[in-house]
Amino acid sequence: MPTDEFTATHVEAVSPVALRDTVEALASFHTRHTDSPHLKGAAALISDRFTAVGYPDVDRRPWSHAGHGAHNIVCTKPGTGDGEPEIIVCAHYDCRMEDLADATARAPGADDNGSGVAAVLEVARLLAPVDLSTTVRFVAFSGEEQGLWGSTAYAAELHAADSDVYRVINLDMVGRPPADGSVTVERDIGNAVPGNDAASHALGAVMAQAAAAYTSLPVKLGPIYASDYMPFEAHSDITVGAYEGEGNPHYHRTSDAPSTLDYGYLAAVTKTVLATLLAEALDGVDAARSTGAP
Ligand SMILES: [Zn+2]
Incomplete structure (x- = not known):
């Protein structure tokens, strides 16, 4: 991917x-x-932050599963065109x-x-x-740890409403680099629907090209596995993920504290996702933005 000024400027702002x-x-x-009364406060914080940066369409969508229930936070950024599959950029907050x-x-x-x-x-x-050609939904899921409950409900809800294909970019553990400093770009290999691989x-x-063009992250390729993209994959959607890889000794422990993260690394992964979205959703206007022509 050649770098372009428009993307570079936005990436640098991460x-x-x-x-x-x-x-x-x-x-x-x-x-x-997910079963804690504290989760509601986290949901409010996330939804308030979407609102604070200028999104009017932020929805707390309830789900329930076997007597448990919570909310997914869905922030919708309407696209200026149509025809391309909508993009869901998601992460679980539980x-x-x-x-x-x-x-x-x-x-x-x-x-x-x-x-x-x-x-x-x-x-x-x-x-x-930034105007994007494609609608983007920024989604924070709950119930992930129990078995992808929130994302399963939301994927079913979307696909009950229309027969669209969605593109899904899922971020789950992207703040603590492995020894080689790499990010793993996860792709769909088989799973429920082989036709979307x-x-x-x-x-x-x-995404790998975006990392190479706009960051110094080494990229590894891996499979999507056991996170919120899976229910979408089962509905035939196009799914990828970013992941630091295994090896965080604080995984699922009280010691998984903010002080254990590398914020330069988290910024680099964020830049990769941002550049990927611009590459996908600004398609068709590349010439105008890369030359800076009016
Ligand atoms: Zn996780």
Whole structure:
């Protein structure tokens, strides 16, 4: 991907300070376990932040599953055109302890997954004044840790309403780099619907190129696995993810604190997602924006 000035300017504006602020705000809730009364406060914080950066259409959508229930936060940015599949940029905002049933222990969930939510909010902030050809939905899911409950409900809701295909970019643990400093771009390999793999790999290639063009992150390729893209994949959507990879010793522990993250790394992953969105959603106006022509 050749760099272009429009994208470079927006990518440079990604703020490690803003990312850290969101992670710390989310981690300040005693826990964001889906069955905890604290989760509502986290949902309000996320929805308030979408509103604060200029989005009028922010919806707290309830879901329920086997006697449990919470809300997904959906912030919709309407596109200026149509014809291209809408893009969902998502991350789960709930968290857990080692014992999944423990809804009362201290669980800051900074990397898992305050980091992903912070990246989604930062991309939304920077794109608020930018016209995109494609509608983008920024979504924060709950119930992920219990079994993708929130995302399963939302994917079903979308696909009951229309027969569209959606493109889904999911961020789950993107704040603590592995030893080699890489990000793993996850693509769909088989799963419920084999027919959508090629489109997923193509979108993953755009994401890998975005990382190469706008960051110094080494990219690894991996499979989508066990996070909120899976229910969408099962509805034939085109899914990819960004992931730091395995190895965070604080995973699902009280020690998953904001101080254990690398905000330069989180910023680089955020830049990758932002550049991917601009590459996908500004398609067709590349010539005008890369030359700076009026
Ligand atoms: Zn997670």
